[in-house]
Amino acid sequence: MSESGILPTVSVVVVNYRGAADTIVCLRALRDEVDHPSDRLELICVDNASGADDVARIREAVPEARLIESAENLGFAGGCNLGAAQARGEVLAFLNNDARPDPAWISAAVAALRADPRVGAVASKVLDWSGREIDFVDGGLTWFGMGYKRHAGEPDDGSHDVPRDVLFGTGSALFVRAGLFRELNGFDERFFMFYEDVDLGWRLNLRGWRVRYEPASLTFHRHHASMSTVHDSREHFLLERNALAALYKNVEDATLAKVLPAALALSVRRATARGELDATQLEITRRPSDRASDDEPVEISRMTLAGILAVDQFVELLPELQKSREIEQAARVRTDADLVPLMRKAMEPAYPLPRYLAAHETLVKAFGLAEVFGRPRRVLILTGDAVAEKMAGPAIRAWHMAEALSMEHEVRLVSVNDHHAPPPARFPVLSALPRQLPDHVGWADIVVLQGHMLEMVPELKRAESTKIVVCDVYDPMHLEYLEQGKDVDDERRSRDLAGVTKVLNTQLERGDFFLCASERQRHFWLGHLAALGRMSPDMYDADPTARSLLSVVPFGFPDAAPVRTGPGVKGEIDGIGVRDKVVLWAGGVYSWFDPLTLIRAVDKLRGEHADIRLFFLGMKHPNPDVPEMGITGRTRELAHRLDLVNRHVFFNESWVPYQERHNYLLDGDCGVTTHFDHVETTFAFRTRVLDYLWAGLPIVTTDGDSFAELVRAEGLGVVVPAEDPDALAAALARVLYDEEFAAGCRERIAVVRERYTWTEALAPLVEFCRHPRQAVDRMPATEPLVRTPPLRTSEKMRKDLALVKEYLDLGGPTELARRAAGRLRRLARERRRG
Structure with missing residues (x-):
């Protein structure tokens, strides 16, 4: 198939209004100079009731262009919509009639659209006719709704030649996916001209689409020919009215309540300041001595009148705008806080008029607008685990997520567990009943959830939900349950396994971003996502690596090395002396672990090494809702039967508080984790091993999981076969009594552990929350850029x-x-x- 056969058809719409000479130059350049294949290019010229001989001249000069005649002047917005309605292309391009395209204008924009299905529109770089000065390279938006071209008039020095996301592109050179343009009902024709492009870009971003500035898509703009005969006051009227209309349509309810009164007041002050109107002339203290003088007309400049009438006509439009607002607010998936970075300088006053600047400062303070447009993003983290002094893995992970994200965002950590006694934090840590969760979800911009939490917030599962949802699937619960469920009857085990699998599938079908704990897990979850249809062509085209959908976020530990703050085990626990060799089992005893082989290995070693001590840091899960598993009792029973308890094997029947665990780790001589060889092991991520790395302990681990690969590859300890007490005993002897080997392990651990700090581990989540978006396959109105012909x-x-x-x-x-x-x-x- 030829290259042109896989390119979309681009329909370029050029609106003419009494500018036939410019329009002909523009259309000829499109016909003769652009490098997009001619059989994939449609030229459409809309004549806005120009009269005279414009239509005849254009038709004769460029017969290849399809000429659409309007019976009335529809303005730029209406003219573009008329052309778009009759266009056949998959991509719509809008070009001012007084502009000329660079040869790569279309091809560069199409490449940007094809590279990422989340890009809904491409904003071209626009220079002046000479190519020396900037017309458009970026868009800014003030809090009162006025869009402006940043850097306009500055020399083009090459500093704006990097693609980036923008809030809007200039309508003078803009590309939009045709289906998406129609889904949004095109430009708002009530604007006539000015800010219709701002409004369109704003609406695209609110719905989760990207507007991408592409500097290689270049055009040159001659002048504003269509405005040459229009008085400045009429231009200001449109700017003022349309800014209020765009603001009213597109901001959230809470924002509108504060910003609209301030914007209306500032519009009036802008009008009086522009027209240099004496705003105090009707003060009662300035009334003249005779009534007749008071009846004389007051002269008002057209610039003042423009602002006053703009407010009046905004009010006239409100019934229609209210309907549009309902549509936009129902469709939005991004918050005002999300878009503040794209506004660039939301608090920019825009006009250097002394009285106006004073009013701007007053209104910003009076209505708290700096807080509104500087509001941090709101992130809700939901866990079902107990958040207290003693925490297990899920709560620890949720805690550190909240800690990392609270540096940039407003964060709530909410647990539905009854056992709630959190340590002090710089973010709110709250307990909630399931029925209270909708209020927290309503508050949030982003929801990060674990385990079964999605089942407790059914409104998040609905297809129409626009909340950004991050699913933390670091725990393959269904694989874990294959082992955990061995203690229950077969019927219940099968039923519970099916339920857990359904819970995970629901998350995988709903989430916008997923977190797993290792590359092994990532491969596993990619298979799940593909089986559920989430690895769609749109998703793959947007990101062939799929890391924008599923990223590795392992557990971590503090950036700083542990420092003793209290007692540990040596010299504190009866039977453990300060010179004994302590083997630590950091964490709980669960069905998928194999502490029995470890106890047998200690039994083998005690004859030759009487100083060996094995210490289990936690036998009882900190969450009382988690029942004790059968392996726990079997572990105690074997240790007692071998007469090891309180001689060589010690059990902490409670749980070490999370903030104190480092004191125990610092008393260890090695860390151990032993498990069976099964599917759960293959995809598990043993968080206790991270504690060993943090404390610099040589590691002895059973083979089969991702940490065994790390220990073997980096020389961090010894890897042994599953259920082999002799090999395990030899490994423990080596790391405990071969000082040279143990020292080498510690040196290598010091290098490796830098990869696993919480700062490093959580970086993908932190980055996603800076730029949150719906997953591409969940975005509305997505469609292939080029459809395969039947x-x-x-x-x-x-x-x-x-x-x-x-x-x-x-x-x-x-x-x-x-x-x-x-x-x-x-x-x-x-x-x-x-």
Whole structure:
């Protein structure tokens, strides 16, 4: 297939109003100079009731262009919409009639659209006619709704040649996906001209689409020919009215309540300041001595009148704008806080008039607008685990997420667990009943959740939900349950496993971003996502690595090395002396672990090494809702039977507080984790191993998981086969009594552990929350940029004949009949769905 065969058709819309000479130059450049294939280019010229001979001149000069005549002047917005309504292309391009395109204007924009399905529009770089000064490279938006071209008039020094996301592009050179443009009902024709492009870009961003500035898509703009005969006051009228309209449509309810009164007041002050109107002339203290003088007309400049009438006509438009506002607010997936960075300088006053600047400062303070447009993003972290002094893995992970994200955002950590006694924090740590969760979700811009929490907030599962949801699937609960459920009857085990799998599938179908704990897990979850249809062509085209959908966020530990703050085990626990060799089991005893082989290994070693001590840091889970598993009792029983308890094996029957665990770790001589060889092990992430790395302890681990690979590859300890007490005993002897080997392990651990600080571990989540977006396959109005054309009748016949031959070869007439019946059933189902 030729290159042009896989490119979209681009329909370029040029609006003419009494500017035939400029329009002809523009259309000829599009026809003759751009490098997009001519069979994929449609030229549309909309004449806005120019009169005279404009239409005839354009038709004669550029017969290739499709000319659409409007019976009235629809303005730029209406003219563009009229052309777009009749366009055939998958991409719409809008170009001012007094502009000329660079040869790569179209191809560069199309490349940006094809590179990422989340890009809904491409904003071109626009220079003046000479190519020396900037017309458009970035858009800014003030808190009162006025958009402006940043850096306009500055020399083009190459500093704006890096693509970036913008709030809007200039309508003088803009590309939009055709289906998306129609989904948004195009430009708002009530604007006529000015800010219709600001409003469109604003609406695109609110719905989760990216507007991408692409400097390689270059145009040159001559002048504002269409405005040359329009008085400045009429231009200001449109600017003032349209800014209020865009503001009213697009900001959130809470923002509107503060910003609209201030914007209306500032509009009036801007009008009086521009027209140099004496705003105190009607003060009662300045009334004249005779009434007749007071009845004389007051002269008002047209610039003042423009601002006053703009407010008046904004009020006139309110009933229509209210309907538009309802549509935009229902469709939005991004918050005002999300868009503040794209506004660039939201608090910019814009006009250097002394009285106006004074009013701007007063209104910003009086209405607290700096807080509104500087409001941090709101992140809600939901966990079902107990958040207290003694915490297990899920709560620890949620805690550190909240800690990291609270540096940039407003964060709430909410647990639905009854056992709630959190340590001091710089962010709110709250307890909630499931029925109270909707209020917290309503507050949030982003929801980060673990485990079963999505099931407790059913409104988040609905297809129409626009909240950004991050699912933390670091724990493959269904694989874990295969081991955990061995203690229950088969029927319940199967039922519970199906329920856990359904919970995970629901998360995988809903989430906008997923976190897992290792590359192994990532491969596993990619398979899950693909099976559920989440690895769509749109998703793949947007990011072939899929890291924008699923990223590795392991557990971590503090950036600083542990420092003793209290007692540990040596010299504190009866039977453990200060010179004994302590093997630490940091964490709980669960069904998927193998502490039995470890106890047998200690039994083998105690004859030759009487000073060996094995200490279990926690036998009882800190969450009382988690029942004790069968392996726990078997572990105690074996240790007692071998007469090791309180001699060589010690059990902390409670749980070490999270903020004190470092004191125990610092008393260890090595850390150990042993497990069985099964599927759960393959994808597990043993967080206790991170504590060993943090404390610099040589590690002894069973083979089969991701940490075993790390220990072996980096020389951090010894990896042993599963359920082999002799190999395990030898490994413990080596790390405990071979001082040279143990010292080498500690040196190598000091290098490796820098990869696992919480700062490093949480970096992908922190970055996502800086720029949160819906997953591309959850965005509305997505469609392929280029659709595969349907097969022609002759091609269909050839394909069907080939299938008939294939089925006959496979099984003769019986197979052919079976396949034909299946096809008829499939077509019947499709008709019913249609």
